[in-house]
Amino acid sequence: MAKFVGYVGTYTKQDSKGVYQFTLDTDTKALKDVKLAAELGNPTYVTVSDDQKNLYAVTKEGENGGVTAFSIQGETGELTKLNIQTAAGSPPCHVSVDHDKNTVVTANYHTTNIVSYLTNEDGSLNPATTVVEHEGTGPHERQEKPHMHYAGFTPDEKYVIAIDLGSDRVITYAADQGDLTQVQVFNTAPGSGPRHITFHPNQKYAYVMTELSSEVLVLHYDEKDGSFTEQQAIKTIPEDFNETNDGSAIHISSDGQFVYAGNRGHNSIAVYKVDQDSGQLTFIEWTSTEGNWPRDFVLDPSEEFLIATNQKSNTMTLFERDKETGKLSLVQSDVHVPEPVCVKFIGENK
Numbered sequence: 001m002a003k004f005v006g007y008v009g010t011y012t013k014q015d016s017k018g019v020y021q022f023t024l025d026t027d028t029k030a031l032k033d034v035k036l037a038a039e040l041g042n043p044t045y046v047t048v049s050d051d052q053k054n055l056y057a058v059t060k061e062g063e064n065g066g067v068t069a070f071s072i073q074g075e076t077g078e079l080t081k082l083n084i085q086t087a088a089g090s091p092p093c094h095v096s097v098d099h100d101k102n103t104v105v106t107a108n109y110h111t112t113n114i115v116s117y118l119t120n121e122d123g124s125l126n127p128a129t130t131v132v133e134h135e136g137t138g139p140h141e142r143q144e145k146p147h148m149h150y151a152g153f154t155p156d157e158k159y160v161i162a163i164d165l166g167s168d169r170v171i172t173y174a175a176d177q178g179d180l181t182q183v184q185v186f187n188t189a190p191g192s193g194p195r196h197i198t199f200h201p202n203q204k205y206a207y208v209m210t211e212l213s214s215e216v217l218v219l220h221y222d223e224k225d226g227s228f229t230e231q232q233a234i235k236t237i238p239e240d241f242n243e244t245n246d247g248s249a250i251h252i253s254s255d256g257q258f259v260y261a262g263n264r265g266h267n268s269i270a271v272y273k274v275d276q277d278s279g280q281l282t283f284i285e286w287t288s289t290e291g292n293w294p295r296d297f298v299l300d301p302s303e304e305f306l307i308a309t310n311q312k313s314n315t316m317t318l319f320e321r322d323k324e325t326g327k328l329s330l331v332q333s334d335v336h337v338p339e340p341v342c343v344k345f346i347g348e349n350k
């Protein structure tokens with residue numbers, strides 16, 4: 001039996017007040033005890049450090065945007081604010097921290113930058129080390145300028161990967177104590193709008209979710225130079241689905257056997273089996289998220305469950321995951337959380 005504490009990042013445009021916390025009880029198979037953990041403006045994306053001692057949340061504070069560092073109380077998961085770093089402009093939409101909790105990076109959809117921050121011993125944030133502005137456009141109406149949607153570390157942490165939905169680019173930066181130097185650019189198909197990436201544990205393959213074309217791109221990753229080569233593009237929605245769909249999040253199980261991709265519009269999670277030799281995907285099934293606009297989802301630390309956040313229906317949904325087949329079975333729906341965007345656990349997140 002285990003009880004895992006999780007956090008939900010939210011918009012605070014309507015009823016939400018900040019970051020929410022909940023418990024996943026794996027014994028009774030239930031999400032419970034949803035409560036406000038920290039009052040904060042638009043903490044849409046959050047991340048938890050590997051040592052489970054800190055949480056970082058993107059933040060809107062007046063006319064500024066940035067990132068807030070919290071310490072996590074071991075037993076209860078209670079959050080205590082450490083400090084905040086902001087700059088003029090809209091807040092970022094994505095935040096990551098490296099394994100040793102040395103560097104935090106953010107991606108900003110609106111201001112076009114990615115920003116790195118070095119941390120202090122207690123996890124608090126120093127002022128920005130590097131701010132990289134981007135340029136570029138794409139053919140889609142939402143690609144009038146760069147829209148940085150993701151910034152995160154490669155598994156070996158030699159590189160930071162930044163994803164620009166606005167110019168269809170996956171950009172590799174060499175990372176050194178917060179200094180970011182561009183070393184590679186992988187161009188996705190024009191108008192595809194790449195959004196998020198996840199790496200196979202063998203570090204040879206990476207999977208990119210595209211928001212505008214609703215595809216998973218299977219990329220070969222060369223860890224020597226941080227470059228990518230496309231192996232496969234596979235749709236995340238049925239061919240006959242003609243309504244609007246925005247691809248959302250993508251995650252891989254830690255055994256590298258299954259990839260999960262979120263669909264906002266089709267309101268589903270697509271499940272794929274990974275061929276361990278080629279990295280390529282075979283479609284298994286779509287599972288309804290039982291709510292509207294699944295902005296993100298996560299595998300819990302046991303990887304026996306998957307939790308999805310439905311942004312427009314203000315709900316979380318709990319699925320049980322079959323580790324042999326990768327398939328998802330509905331356990332609990334309509335768990336109320338206001339304006340949910342992303343969900344992360346204390347412990348391993350996949």
Ligand SMILES: O=C1O[C@H](COP(=O)(O)O)[C@@H](O)[C@H](O)[C@H]1O
Pocket residue numbers: 044091092093109110246
């Ligand atoms: O996935 C999406 O993210 C972008 C960025 O989020 P924001 O909170 O920084 O605006 C959002 O604008 C877009 O609508 C959505 O599809």
